[in-house]
Amino acid sequence: MLALTENVTEIVKKLSGEVPAISGLRIAAEPDGQSLSVSPADQAAPDDQVIEQDGATVYVDGPAAEMLDDKILDGGVDEEGNIQFALGQQA
Template identity: 85%
Template sequence: MLALTENVTEIVKKLAEEVPAINGLRIAAEPDGQSLSVSPADQAASGDQVLEQDGATVYVDETASVMLADKILDGGVDAEGNIQFALGDQA
């Protein structure tokens, strides 16, 4: 199952606090089956895996959950306030 770093949980919690319509993030596979998208979400879509960690919620669609089963999601905010995410292998 996808794991989240402390950085990501803090980013997700901050987004949810600042924008009431957002409850978490959703990770979905793109139609090409190779790429992933990350977007704010207010709820899970049908078939989504729901990850709750340290007060943060991330929804992962079925295809993406298979692709990310052995991954860890990290993230950060750059100087302009843009959120960036990176995937790594779980130890």
């Protein structure tokens, strides 16, 4: 299962706290089967895997969950306020 770093949980909690319509982030596989999209979400889609960690919620669609099963999601906010995510291999 996808793991989340403390950085990501803080980003997700901050987003959900600032925008009431957002309950978490959703990661979905793109139609090409090679890339992923990350977007704010208000709820899980019917086949989403729900990851709840340290007060943060991330929804992952089925195809993305398979791609990310052994990964860890990290993130940060740059000086201009842009959120950036990175994937790494779980230890």
